[in-house]
Amino acid sequence: MLNSLRVEYGLKVFKEHQLAFIFVVFLMLCETAVSLSVPFFAGKYSAYFIAENHGISNNHTLILLLWFALFGVHALLRFLSTYNVSLIGARLMAELSSRLYDHIQVLPMQYFKENKRGDVLSMLSNDLAVISFFASSVLTNLVPNVLVLVGASILMFNIEPSIAILICIFVPLIFIVLKIVSRGMQPISRALVQTQADSLALASENIGAISLIKAFNKESSESIRFKRKTSELLELRSQQLKLQALLSPLVQFLASTGILVVVVASFIRFQNGSISIPDMVSLMLYGLVFTRPLGSLASLYGQTQQVIGASERLLKFYHLESEPNHSHKIDAKIQSGDVRFENVSFSYRNRAEVLKEVNFHLPDKQTLLLYGENGGGKTTLLHLLMRFNEPTSGRILLDGIDIAQASNSSVRSAIGLVSQDVLLCNGTIADNITYGVVNPSSEKMREACKASGADRFIQHLPHGYNTQVGEGGVLLSGGQKQRISLARALLLEPKILLLDEPTSMLDDFSRQSFKEEFSGLFSRYSVILISHDPTLSDVADKVYKLELGRLIAEN
Numbered sequence: 296m297l298n299s300l301r302v303e304y305g306l307k308v309f310k311e312h313q314l315a316f317i318f319v320v321f322l323m324l325c326e327t328a329v330s331l332s333v334p335f336f337a338g339k340y341s342a343y344f345i346a347e348n349h350g351i352s353n354n355h356t357l358i359l360l361l362w363f364a365l366f367g368v369h370a371l372l373r374f375l376s377t378y379n380v381s382l383i384g385a386r387l388m389a390e391l392s393s394r395l396y397d398h399i400q401v402l403p404m405q406y407f408k409e410n411k412r413g414d415v416l417s418m419l420s421n422d423l424a425v426i427s428f429f430a431s432s433v434l435t436n437l438v439p440n441v442l443v444l445v446g447a448s449i450l451m452f453n454i455e456p457s458i459a460i461l462i463c464i465f466v467p468l469i470f471i472v473l474k475i476v477s478r479g480m481q482p483i484s485r486a487l488v489q490t491q492a493d494s495l496a497l498a499s500e501n502i503g504a505i506s507l508i509k510a511f512n513k514e515s516s517e518s519i520r521f522k523r524k525t526s527e528l529l530e531l532r533s534q535q536l537k538l539q540a541l542l543s544p545l546v547q548f549l550a551s552t553g554i555l556v557v558v559v560a561s562f563i564r565f566q567n568g569s570i571s572i573p574d575m576v577s578l579m580l581y582g583l584v585f586t587r588p589l590g591s592l593a594s595l596y597g598q599t600q601q602v603i604g605a606s607e608r609l610l611k612f613y614h615l616e617s618e619p620n621h622s623h624k625i626d627a628k629i630q631s632g633d634v635r636f637e638n639v640s641f642s643y644r645n646r647a648e649v650l651k652e653v654n655f656h657l658p659d660k661q662t663l664l665l666y667g668e669n670g671g672g673k674t675t676l677l678h679l680l681m682r683f684n685e686p687t688s689g690r691i692l693l694d695g696i697d698i699a700q701a702s703n704s705s706v707r708s709a710i711g712l713v714s715q716d717v718l719l720c721n722g723t724i725a726d727n728i729t730y731g732v733v734n735p736s737s738e739k740m741r742e743a744c745k746a747s748g749a750d751r752f753i754q755h756l757p758h759g760y761n762t763q764v765g766e767g768g769v770l771l772s773g774g775q776k777q778r779i780s781l782a783r784a785l786l787l788e789p790k791i792l793l794l795d796e797p798t799s800m801l802d803d804f805s806r807q808s809f810k811e812e813f814s815g816l817f818s819r820y821s822v823i824l825i826s827h828d829p830t831l832s833d834v835a836d837k838v839y840k841l842e843l844g845r846l847i848a849e850n
């Protein structure tokens with residue numbers, strides 16, 4: 296299955312770069328022709344030398360000049376082909392990484408919850424680099440070397456078939472050796488790719504949890520954990536390097552034995568009178584030309600084992616199913632914040648049911664307060680509305696439209712989500728508030744910030760709206776982040792506001808004044824409010840409790 300996927304993908308890439316590939320192969324053909332003409336001219340030159348044994352004539356000079364020119368042409372062709380091939384490799388790397396990035400964007404949320412961030416990062420860095428380096432190496436080494444091998448065999452066959460047949464016997468022998476060595480290499484390369492990903496995942500997890508590590512004095516045990524991974528990596532790499540280093544000399548040894556055979560056989564043939572001195576010179580040089588590609592083909596074969604591991608991971612990733620698709624679904628025009636859950640049940644993969652036949656109706660511009668014990672499924676319910684997950688059964692309707700029939704973007708743009716763990720991007724406060732809005736006006740941004748209570752503290756920051764928030768918003772307090780997150784949601788002018796524990800990060804005063812401060816919001820939008828604060832029931836038109844997955848009406 297993976298092999299056919301690899302071929303299918305390889306063909307797709309080839310089609311997209313058809314012209315560049317054809318140009319490079321043409322350059323390589325010319326280069327091979329020039330390489331192979333050297334022994335041919337050497338033969339011709341020695342023939343002149345034997346025929347005109349009275350010093351250097353004009354003919355000699357002409358042939359020498361021609362030969363010199365050929366070296367120049369060869370160098371130029373090498374430059375052109377190497378440059379173009381490397382360019383194809385670099386383009387391939389850029390393209391594959393953007394495709395991978397695009398694919399990351401459409402994967403379902405659950406993928407990111409179940410997988411390590413480092414795994415994805417390692418695909419974007421290590422795996423792609425291995426593949427694009429290999430693609431360039433294949434073109435630079437495989438194509439010209441095979442061409443040289445075939446060309447040299449044909450030309451040798453032309454001069455003396457028996458010697459060409461003799462040397463060809465060495466080729467299968469060499470490939471048997473390659474096969475045996477590479478058999479040991481495959482599991483090592485696979486393990487290496489995975490261990491690389493694991494160590495990157497470990498590093499990224501460590502950096503993300505650095506405050507936890509410091510708070511619990513775990514610095515040294517974390518270092519030991521990483522060192523253990525690094526030594527595992529080193530062990531695998533040294534095994535791989537040993538086998539890889541073994542390949543080239545082994546093949547060179549067999550190839551050199553081949554040259555010896557050519558030399559001896561050529562002498563015997565010359566002594567028999569079957570071939571002339573120029574033929575003997577050409578044959579020996581062809582023998583030399585023949586061995587060079589075998590060495591680089593051997594190391595290329597070693598690289599393929601690494602690529603197999605990397606491409607397997609990438610292809611599996613590319614074939615992960617994206618979010619239930621939306622592009623073919625209707626762009627629903629959601630005009631009101633009317634929300635209806637009809638017999639909605641949901642369970643995470645291999646987990647017990649979190650929501651059981653949930654039913655409720657929230658008319659437009661009303662507020663619903665949802666409370667219940669930790670882990671009761673409140674956030675899950677909001678995520679179903681956002682289509683981060685799909686219900687296992689039942690329907691969710693917005694403005695009377697079944698959201699399963701609408702495009703994700705139309706559903707999500709009708710909803711403003713302020714989640715429990717506020718996520719901010721690295722940039723300025725203004726960048727974060729206007730995230731997701733096309734051509735935002737600064738007046739509207741200020742209005743949204745005033746409504747969310749963010750404007751007050753932003754004015755007091757050294758650079759106001761241009762203050763940097765740091766990665767994930769680390770330079771701001773939890774409450775400040777929550778207010779910015781609310782401003783960001785309001786700027787989108789949604790129909791429905793989802794507030795997950797909006798008062799959890801607020802100070803006592805702000806919490807007490809929350810109802811008054813945000814009373815305007817509750818009359819402008821449909822609001823689903825998750826909170827453990829029972830006093831918020833005053834602002835709610837409906838209060839529900841989630842208990843053991845069931846929704847119980849409180850008023």
Ligand SMILES: Nc1ncnc2c1ncn2[C@@H]1O[C@H](COP(=O)(O)OP(=O)(O)OP(=O)(O)O)[C@@H](O)[C@H]1O
Pocket residue numbers: 405408643644646649667668669670671672673674675676
């Ligand atoms: N991505 C996930 N994969 C598997 N199980 C999950 C996932 N997210 C949450 N859960 C589980 O689903 C249940 C409901 O979680 P949820 O976050 O919806 O609870 P909650 O009511 O919002 O809790 P809290 O009040 O603590 O915020 C929990 O038992 C939790 O362990």
